[in-house]
Amino acid sequence: MPFFSITKEMVIGTAVLGVAFTAGVLAGKKYPSLSFGFPKLSMLRKGTTLWQYILDHSLREHPVLKKLRLLTLNHPWSRMMVSCDQAQLMANLAKLIKAKKAIEIGVFTGYNTLNMALVLPDDGKVVACDINEDYVNIGKPLWKEAGVEHKIDLRIKPAVQTLDELLADGEAGTYDFAFIDADKESYNEYYEKCLRLIRKGGIIAIDNVLWGGNVLKPSKDNATQSLHLLNEKILRDVRVNISMITMGDGVTLAFKL
Numbered sequence: 001m002p003f004f005s006i007t008k009e010m011v012i013g014t015a016v017l018g019v020a021f022t023a024g025v026l027a028g029k030k031y032p033s034l035s036f037g038f039p040k041l042s043m044l045r046k047g048t049t050l051w052q053y054i055l056d057h058s059l060r061e062h063p064v065l066k067k068l069r070l071l072t073l074n075h076p077w078s079r080m081m082v083s084c085d086q087a088q089l090m091a092n093l094a095k096l097i098k099a100k101k102a103i104e105i106g107v108f109t110g111y112n113t114l115n116m117a118l119v120l121p122d123d124g125k126v127v128a129c130d131i132n133e134d135y136v137n138i139g140k141p142l143w144k145e146a147g148v149e150h151k152i153d154l155r156i157k158p159a160v161q162t163l164d165e166l167l168a169d170g171e172a173g174t175y176d177f178a179f180i181d182a183d184k185e186s187y188n189e190y191y192e193k194c195l196r197l198i199r200k201g202g203i204i205a206i207d208n209v210l211w212g213g214n215v216l217k218p219s220k221d222n223a224t225q226s227l228h229l230l231n232e233k234i235l236r237d238v239r240v241n242i243s244m245i246t247m248g249d250g251v252t253l254a255f256k257l
């Protein structure tokens with residue numbers, strides 16, 4: 001079976017999108033085709049044959065990490081789990097900068113917490129922040145099974161509180177990597193606190209920056225507005241170099257200068 005074949009629906013879809021795009025341009029829209037409510041970028045990618053091809057030809061998942069991903073897929077909120085290709089990119093970046101200390105803001109069942117713990121040295125640590133212990137308890141036995149439980153410092157309380165505690169403990173500038181993936185309304189606060197906690201040359205990865213394409217209509221709700229405002233701010237933030245990657249639901253990588 002070929003990976004790609006042109007179907008009648010694709011031809012019709014392309015024609016419709018073309019008409020919508022032209023109409024959007026004529027109506028003076030900044031993002032013409034999407035402003036007509038057609039499928040979002042991330043929906044076109046994830047779950048497609050081509051996306052599966054990417055996984056089949058690039059994913060090198062630790063067996064226990066894979067076990068946790070498959071286990072999480074049975075959960076009603078499985079869509080909250082980070083995309084596995086994105087997690088692998090973050091693990092590679094952490095290895096590249098020889099990360100020893102990481103922060104995970106939003107653990108869920110702990111897929112990326114385990115992913116990071118697996119690449120940190122034996123005396124490294126991931127400060128894992130979440131408010132929902134039931135989610136975390138699903139993945140916790142697998143942290144142990146993978147032999148990295150001792151590298152995970154789990155803190156069940158609002159992440160802002162944990163970050164403030166780290167700052168109060170004099171840990172500013174000592175972390176190498178942070179992943180922001182919790183409540184979207186607090187993203188700006190997480191970003192500012194992580195910038196203080198991360199050392200120069202460290203990385204902050206910010207998840208869901210495209211929010212399923214909703215950032216094109218920022219007034220939609222508070223979460224969308226918060227993400228869009230942060231995207232606008234980071235674009236002009238001279239404290240970091242950045243890349244916005246179309247992986248998962250969009251991830252911004254901010255490299256602290």
Ligand SMILES: C[S@@+](CC[C@H](N)C(=O)[O-])C[C@H]1O[C@@H](n2cnc3c(N)ncnc32)[C@H](O)[C@@H]1O
Binds near residue numbers: 108135157
């Ligand atoms: C998208 S999930 C995280 C996914 C995770 N990074 C992974 O590797 O699959 C978001 C998590 O943020 C948590 N959360 C929501 N509000 C929070 C808060 N104020 N502080 C800490 N965690 C929070 C939720 O309980 C949920 O588990």
